[in-house]
Amino acid sequence: MDEIFDRIKDQLGLFNAMYDVVRIVDPIRKIAYLMDDSGLDITKSVCHGFWQKGSPCDNCISMRAIETKKATTKIEIKGDVVYLIQALPLDVAGDGYVVEILKDITSEKIFYLDSQQPNNLQDYIFKINSQLVIDPLTKIYNRRYIDERFPGDLSRIGENDRGMVMAFGDIDHFKNVNDTYGHLAGDYVLKTVASIIKDSIRETSDWTARYGGEEFLIVLNNVKEEKAMKIIESLREKIADFDFLFDNERIRVTCSFGLVAVLDNKGSFEELFKIADDNLYQAKIKGRNQSVI
Secondary structure, eight states: OHHHHHHHHHHHHHHHHHOSEEEEEETTTTEEEEEOTTSSOEEEEEGGGGGTOSSOOSSOHHHHHHHHTSOEEEEEEETTEEEEEEEEEEEETTEEEEEEEEEEOGGGOOOOOOTTSOSSHHHHHHHHHHTTTBOTTTOSBOHHHHHHHHHHHHHTTTSSSSOEEEEEEEETTHHHHHHHHOHHHHHHHHHHHHHHHHHHSOTTTOEEEEEETTEEEEEEESOOHHHHHHHHHHHHHHHHHOOEEETTEEEOOOEEEEEEEEOSSOSOHHHHHHHHHHHHHHHHHTTSSOEEO
16 A cells, blocks of 8 residues: 555645645555655545444445546535535556545535425435435435345455345235236335345444346355345245235235345345346246245
């Protein structure tokens, strides 16, 4: 990292004169490097620690800069201080780093809160940031979040001896629900299934996202294959046993799941997803309402 700072020290010095905080971030490993004003000392820390958060940001601006290969911007708050952040992607020896430049804009008073918005600035900024990665119908994460979150989770496999399991599932015969009961009933089913999934996984380590339509991705971190299968099977049974009631109509809903156990960080999302998708196809062939790993 010293070599990287040496290469761009002059540019960082220019940023330091214009901005309040300048740091280099490795968004996949969630590490931030900060150079002091003298340019001689470099400190290393967890990147989200600056924001006084115990877990990575849901809306990671640096991860988005890496994914899009473009400068990106967002607003964030730390205590009572509001920052405008710009993330500028770097390509250093083939590794993806980001220069984050932060400007204190608290005194500029660029926000107006009306009666339809949260009653304090911190809630408002949290709301506008979370909307970027939350599916508006199901209130779980969206495809954008998958792109920003998964590479970091994958990179940390090996820090323990358990690994990760990815599950890809969908609602069986979902088109029949829409055709028989209407699209409002279909929306109700989607929202309810998403809620059951969210309540069935571990809040501190696992997450789920709507992949598209009636499809859901579930990532179980720090878990062995056998435990993951029990979690998904329990989830599948909850959905099959749930009393879906819409406009006095009882709707029977089941889901199928394809799983892949990830034991190292060598693969890509696309490679792992294909395996999970193939296993989901096998679950469909075998009669649906089951899980295949």
